[in-house]
């Protein structure tokens with residue numbers, strides 16, 4: 363069946379062909395975003411009537427048996443972690459050969475979009491985000507679950523509960539790291555997916571990976587939130603891999619002179635090439651950073667993310683409607699997603 367006849371039997375109800383489709387009991391409403399391996403939709407759970415984020419994984423992953431079994435196992439583990447900073451997973455399964463995950467819909471921005479829009483964050487905001495991520499990661503590590511893909515795109519930032527907690531951070535995508543791909547992140551079609559900006563040296567060399575690999579990635583993210591760019595930023599992928607393994611990271615205080623030089627040592631330790639030389643836990647790292655920076659607590663802060671973009675996008679209904687309208691203008695679904703479209707019986 364060619365694409366045209368598939369679409370004819372599946373009349374799209376909007377410019378985006380998947381909108382209105384029912385997949386595994388979820389009705390797709392709009393696209394939220396896409397990465398190298400999946401498209402994430404806002405969808406309605408037709409059984410419970412609630413809104414969810416529905417992630418559909420590209421068949422490249424579905425076909426890979428190792429990925430499938432790890433996906434199933436780690437989705438189960440991730441779903442079992444009840445932590446305020448980990449996106450709750452409701453269900454993971456397969457429909458028409460497409461792996462899907464239904465998870466809590468988070469209204470806000472991902473950290474990638476936030477940094478792209480705002481540049482570097484205020485020190486208190488960066489530290490608050492770091493602490494929430496550290497807490498989530500330590501909880502996962504305590505259950506022997508390593509995230510493997512800690513990066514700004516996997517951090518969702520929502521409006522917090524009050525002025526002491528202006529933003530609430532969720533870590534997402536446990537168990538979805540592209541382990542099945544080659545080291546450089548190229549698919550069999552030669553297309554580059556993902557980023558190597560946050561990858562720990564031991565992942566590059568194929569040495570054992572544990573929670574301290576996530577700690578390294580977290581430190582890269584923290585550096586980026588404070589400076590605006592990750593510690594190792596190279597145009598060339600091989601140079602980047604080399605830098606993670608061999609180059610001394612830049613001092614944090616060079617990129618951010620308002621941060622005391624004591625923080626440099628903390629970052630150097632978190633970004634150590636050898637896991638044994640790093641902190642044992644993510645919270646230990648963030649606590650050391652807070653101390654070095656002279657942070658006493660959540661009060662006494664400069665303008666927050668809520669004051670800035672998250673608040674503007676999510677706090678008042680008018681802005682939210684505007685943000686929603688902007689999100690509806692999305693590209694066509696990728697070709698691989700078309701087969702999961704089902705017409706009315």
Ligand SMILES: Nc1ncnc2c1ncn2[C@@H]1O[C@H](COP(=O)(O)OP(=O)(O)OP(=O)(O)O)[C@@H](O)[C@H]1O
Pocket residue numbers: 394395396397398399400401402415449465466467468469471472515516518534535555556557
């Ligand atoms: N639970 C969620 N609630 C709301 N939006 C979400 C949710 N999960 C993901 N998104 C949005 O969908 C986007 C795409 O997610 P996806 O995981 O596919 O891509 P990515 O993490 O940027 O890249 P990669 O393919 O390397 O994982 C996210 O960046 C985020 O903006």
Ligand SMILES: [Mg+2]
Pocket residue numbers: 397515516534535
């Ligand atoms: Mg992701």
